[in-house]
Amino acid sequence: MSVWSKAAAGQASLADAPVLRRRHIAAATIGNALEFYDFLTYAFFAIQIGHAFFPSGNAYASLMLSLATFGAGFVTRPLGALVIGAYADRVGRKPAMLLCFTLIGAAIVAMALIPPYSAIGIAAPILAVVARMAQGFSLGGEIGSNTAFLLEASVPGKRGLTVSWQGASQGLALVAAGSVGVILSAAMPASLLDAYGWRIAFLLGAATLPFGLWLRSSLPETLHRPEASLPTPAARSTRIAQARRSWRVIVLGLVVLAAGTISSYVFTYMATFAQDTLRLPALVGFVAETGGNITGIVAVLFGGWLSDRIGRWRVNVWGNLAYLVAILPTFWWITEARSAFALIAGVTALGGLSGLIYGSFYAGLAESLPKSIRGSGFGTVYSVSIAAFGGTTQLVVTWLIHVTGSALAPAWYVLAAASVGQVALMLMAESAPARLAMGRSPIAESLPVVAG
Structure with missing residues (x-):
């Protein structure tokens, strides 16, 4: 059978492929949310965890050691992306996701x-x-x-919205972790929060593990599901060769995700920033983070939905530009006012603007990678960028504030990162099926389109 005949047969068999149901999206979303809840709860309680594991007469030293341990989790991310991602590309998305969930369960307990x-x-x-x-x-x-899984289980015209649930699940995790922080901070005196309150936050996440495993056990497999895309070459090349051919997408993806990582982890630093720099109560920092994450969830889903209609490139470029313009004046207001209202309102607004592009960008990056390297490729690009900048962002911000004495240090760091990310977004090719049928943006027109 020719390549084109195989493609036609694949198109015809799409109707027989497993249907993506709401519970499947929920299973992927809830599982991913718990992964990020566990990982990010540490950031919210960095000061308290520092006191428990790194006692020191110097509060700055204790906090820096705690943040360094937080960063240790980023070192193994690329390894997990390569090992488990390759397993997902060879064996299946479902067993890989079940393995991840089991491992995170053991770690959180x-x-x-x-x-x-x-x-x-x-x-x-x-x-x-x-x-x-x-x-x-x-x-x-x-x-x-x-x-x-989310990309492959979705119909092409809804990929942006479907994949945006991956980004939204991270926001849901942050809202859950922030809400737990707000409740524990309000209900417990500082001494008890320091002694064992932060442990309650981890145990609450662990309590959802049986439900998450049950949900994920019902997922359909999508690895071998035919895709409505351009036919692939008859001779299957090696994964390394496919990665080399996708070098432009990989490099630009690394840059964009590095910029986004810096923004995200500066926002998760707000509880610490509120206490350590602005001298505001921990509760105010948790409320600010929660507000930013709620608006971020809405923005991610809206951006993914919008990109299915007007294209990934437009949402990414114009959405990030709006965020870029707002960074410095918003942080200036927060640091000048040093009030609960300014911190909460400012972080909430920036959270919405920063989240707008990620439902669109995740879909665009995933559908621009060949299917046989999609799990390992996307995971590695994401994990390397986060390993390089996620694990260091809070350390760098804390150090910058310490050496400059300026509360605006985080704003300049985020502004520089977002500016570099803007250039990379402008160089990304359009990949949304609806836009490919209509023509692409002027800047993206000269760049290649990589079919999934």
Whole structure:
């Protein structure tokens, strides 16, 4: 059978492919949300965890050691993306996602139950680092497998909206973690929050593990599902060769996700920023983060939906430009006012603007990668960018504020990153099926279109 005949047969068999149901999206979303809830809860309680595992007479040193342990989880992300992503590309998306969920379950329980330094000494920080590295390995594999599943299970005309649930699930995790932080901060005195309150946040995440495993066990497999796309060459090339041919997409994806990572992790730093720099209560920081994440969820879903209609390129470029323009004046207002209202309103607004492009961009990046390297490719691009910048962002911001004495240091860091990301977004090719049928943007017109 010729390549074109195989493609036609694949098109005809699409009608017989598994139907993506709401519970399938929910299973992927809830699982991904729990992964990020666990990973990001640490960031919210960095000060308290520092006191438990890294006691020091110097508050700055304790916080920096705690943030360094948070960063340890990023080191193993690329390894997880390669190992589990390759497993997803060879065996299937479903078994890879179940494996990730099991690993994260073990890590989150361990993190909640590790005794403090006062009880077991140096073993406490060592175990905390091991748990963080296990979380990073799992999350590295989760992101590629999850995104590939959502893209492949969706009809082409709704890929942006469907894949945007991957980004929205991260926002849901942040809202859940922030809400838990708000409740615990409001209900417990600082001494109890410091002693064991942060552990409650991890245990609440662990309590959802049986439900998440049950949901994921019902997922259909999408690895071998035919796609409505351009036919692939008859002779299947190696995955390394396919990655080399996709070098432009991979490099631009790394740049965009690095910029987005810096923004995201500066926002997760707001609870610490509120306490350590603005001298506001922890509760205000948690509320600000939660507000930004709620608007971010709406923006991600809206951006994904909009990109199915007007194209990925337009949403990405104009959405990021709006965010870029708003960064400096918003941070200036926050640092000048140093009030609860300014912090909450400013972070909420920036959260919405920063999230607008990611439903669109995740879909565009995933559908621009060949299917046989989609899980490992997307996961590796995502994990490498986050390993390089996610694990260092909070350390860099804390250091910049410390050495410059300026509360505006985070704004300049985010502004520089978003500016570089803007250039990369402008160089990305259009990949939305609706726009490919109508023609692409002037700048993207000269660039190649890579079929999934």
